[in-house]
Amino acid sequence: MSGQKRIAIIGGGVAGLSAGIYAQLHGFHTAIYEKNDVPGGACTGWTSDGLPVEGSLRFLAGTAEDTPLYHCWDEVGALRDTLFVNPDSFYTVEDSGETIEFCQDIDRFCSHAEKISPEDGTLLHRFRDTVLKVQGYVLPAEKPADLLGPLESRHANAVNGEAARMLARLHNVSASYFAEQFHHPALRCAFRNIMPPGSTLAQLVLCYAQFIDGSLAVPVGGSQKIIRQMVDFYLANDGELQLNAPVKEIIAANSAARGIILENGERILTHWVIAACDPEYTCRVLLQDRYSMEKKLQMRFSAPEKYRTCSVVRLFFSAPVDSVPLARTLSFPTDVIPAAGEGIGRLRVVQYGDDPLFVHNGRTELTADVPMPGRRAFQYWDKLFAHREAYEAEIDRLEGAVQLALEKRFPEMKGSLQYLGCHTPVTYAQRLNSYHGSCTAFLPTSHAPRSAMLTGRLPGLEKLLLTGQWLGEIAGMHTALIQGKFTVERICHDERLLW
Numbered sequence: 001m002s003g004q005k006r007i008a009i010i011g012g013g014v015a016g017l018s019a020g021i022y023a024q025l026h027g028f029h030t031a032i033y034e035k036n037d038v039p040g041g042a043c044t045g046w047t048s049d050g051l052p053v054e055g056s057l058r059f060l061a062g063t064a065e066d067t068p069l070y071h072c073w074d075e076v077g078a079l080r081d082t083l084f085v086n087p088d089s090f091y092t093v094e095d096s097g098e099t100i101e102f103c104q105d106i107d108r109f110c111s112h113a114e115k116i117s118p119e120d121g122t123l124l125h126r127f128r129d130t131v132l133k134v135q136g137y138v139l140p141a142e143k144p145a146d147l148l149g150p151l152e153s154r155h156a157n158a159v160n161g162e163a164a165r166m167l168a169r170l171h172n173v174s175a176s177y178f179a180e181q182f183h184h185p186a187l188r189c190a191f192r193n194i195m196p197p198g199s200t201l202a203q204l205v206l207c208y209a210q211f212i213d214g215s216l217a218v219p220v221g222g223s224q225k226i227i228r229q230m231v232d233f234y235l236a237n238d239g240e241l242q243l244n245a246p247v248k249e250i251i252a253a254n255s256a257a258r259g260i261i262l263e264n265g266e267r268i269l270t271h272w273v274i275a276a277c278d279p280e281y282t283c284r285v286l287l288q289d290r291y292s293m294e295k296k297l298q299m300r301f302s303a304p305e306k307y308r309t310c311s312v313v314r315l316f317f318s319a320p321v322d323s324v325p326l327a328r329t330l331s332f333p334t335d336v337i338p339a340a341g342e343g344i345g346r347l348r349v350v351q352y353g354d355d356p357l358f359v360h361n362g363r364t365e366l367t368a369d370v371p372m373p374g375r376r377a378f379q380y381w382d383k384l385f386a387h388r389e390a391y392e393a394e395i396d397r398l399e400g401a402v403q404l405a406l407e408k409r410f411p412e413m414k415g416s417l418q419y420l421g422c423h424t425p426v427t428y429a430q431r432l433n434s435y436h437g438s439c440t441a442f443l444p445t446s447h448a449p450r451s452a453m454l455t456g457r458l459p460g461l462e463k464l465l466l467t468g469q470w471l472g473e474i475a476g477m478h479t480a481l482i483q484g485k486f487t488v489e490r491i492c493h494d495e496r497l498l499w
């Protein structure tokens with residue numbers, strides 16, 4: 001360790017682990033300080049009475065071999081010996097007596113949808129052609145744009161050619177606007193619901209294209225296995241992981257970060273600090289508002305109409321494996337379910353029965369999501385939480401209504417559903433210190449400027465870099481992974497070390 005530069009990493013989520021691994025591999029000595037008693041952050045899973053429970057992951061991007069993103073997952077040891085499940089359908093929607101499946105075979109999707117609504121044929125074929133053209137799109141994962149030389153930039157822009165130009169055009173169209181162009185209510189409903197509210201058509205087309213080309217799939221073993229493998233790899237490379245170690249403050253002096261202070265008062269002096277936790281929390285709490293984020297990141301926080309945050313109330317159940325829906329993800333209409341002071345008439349459920357590691361004693365996990373968009377929903381849950389009984393009562397009410405809805409849609413589940421627990425926006429805010437209790441980072445809408453390049457640097461403060469899902473164009477575990485890597489590339493650049 002003598003002579004090695006030391007880096008303190010705040011947060012042991014995917015981004016913190018990724019940064020830790022890449023930094024260890026490039027000759028630094030790192031320690032990750034994680035506030036919770038388990039690593040993983042938002043990417044989490046646990047076991048309940050022998051049944052593995054997935055807390056977040058539905059699909060992982062970067063699962064197609066021979067792509068730069070897969071290569072990154074491989075470099076951090078996350079997908080060693082991992083098999084993938086490729087569900088038949090990316091998303092299945094029931095509405096108006098019809099079932100719309102966004103299936104692996106896009107021709108099957110198209111011909112089925114056209115049979116339901118012949119007058120939507122032209123639009124469906126245009127959608128199909130667009131998705132096929134975007135297949136094979138390569139997510140940039142090798143070098144951050146701010147470190148690319150002019151030739152490298154030109155090369156990077158050329159890699160995706162027509163697909164990139166197509167996505168740039170679709171970025172200006174919202175998925176919900178596109179949905180409204182369909183004549184048939186079931187198709188309108190399907191295209192409106194497949195992505196979170198506010199998504200662009202570009203996000204929808206890219207996700208479906210990735211699903212078809214195999215670069216979006218389900219890793220067997222889910223979040224728990226990915227994190228376990230990353231942690232093992234980090235420790236095997238002499239990284240240091242401290243759990244139950246909340247950071248209270250970042251030490252800053254003479255325009256540079258000098259280390260961190262833990263909640264227990266311990267001061268740790270380092271050459272660099274990487275904040276792999278929420279950037280708003282980092283600036284407001286850990287830096288006590290003395291430094292601001294770079295302008296382009298600040299702008300995202302101050303323009304909620306362009307950059308949406310969203311969260312979810314996720315209810316976890318176990319159910320007999322032969323009673324769960326065939327589709328991995330299914331959205332279906334329900335009687336009105338009261339949620340955050342409003343009512344919703346549709347549920348999204350995810351079942352895990354097609355992953356053999358998620359089946360125990362003939363049962364599997366079934367999650368039901370009640371979407372909670374943005375700040376207002378967070379304030380609703382946060383206010384309730386101040387009166388713990390009211391908070392618990394609201395969860396009980398929601399759980400009862402969701403269970404009834406499930407039993408109505410799947411009568412074979414009656415009497416055999418078992419409630420395992422619930423996450424609300426307050427859970428994400430308290431557990432992860434995440435902005436407005438968001439479960440993922442910003443969702444850029446069609447009004448947001450395209451791909452503002454973020455660096456994670458703070459004007460006026462050196463030796464500190466922000467990293468994590470909030471710096472990417474779109475949230476997700478793959479973004480956290482890439483941003484962790486990019487952060488270490490920036491440090492190597494500043495330290496004049498070869499990458």
Ligand SMILES: Cc1cc2nc3c(=O)[nH]c(=O)nc-3n(C[C@H](O)[C@H](O)[C@H](O)COP(=O)(O)OP(=O)(O)OC[C@H]3O[C@@H](n4cnc5c(N)ncnc54)[C@H](O)[C@@H]3O)c2cc1C
Binds near residue numbers: 012061245247
């Ligand atoms: C319900 C849900 C479903 C999701 N579904 C998917 C999906 O299907 N596919 C996908 O790719 N992504 C999905 N995601 C998103 C994905 O999990 C995240 O984008 C990713 O895990 C974020 O990683 P991160 O490291 O950037 O941030 P985080 O995971 O938030 O990590 C930040 C870490 O910092 C720690 N921390 C915070 N403050 C401190 C402090 N003061 N001191 C020490 N530690 C601190 C936190 O405890 C946390 O561990 C989902 C997320 C949720 C919640």
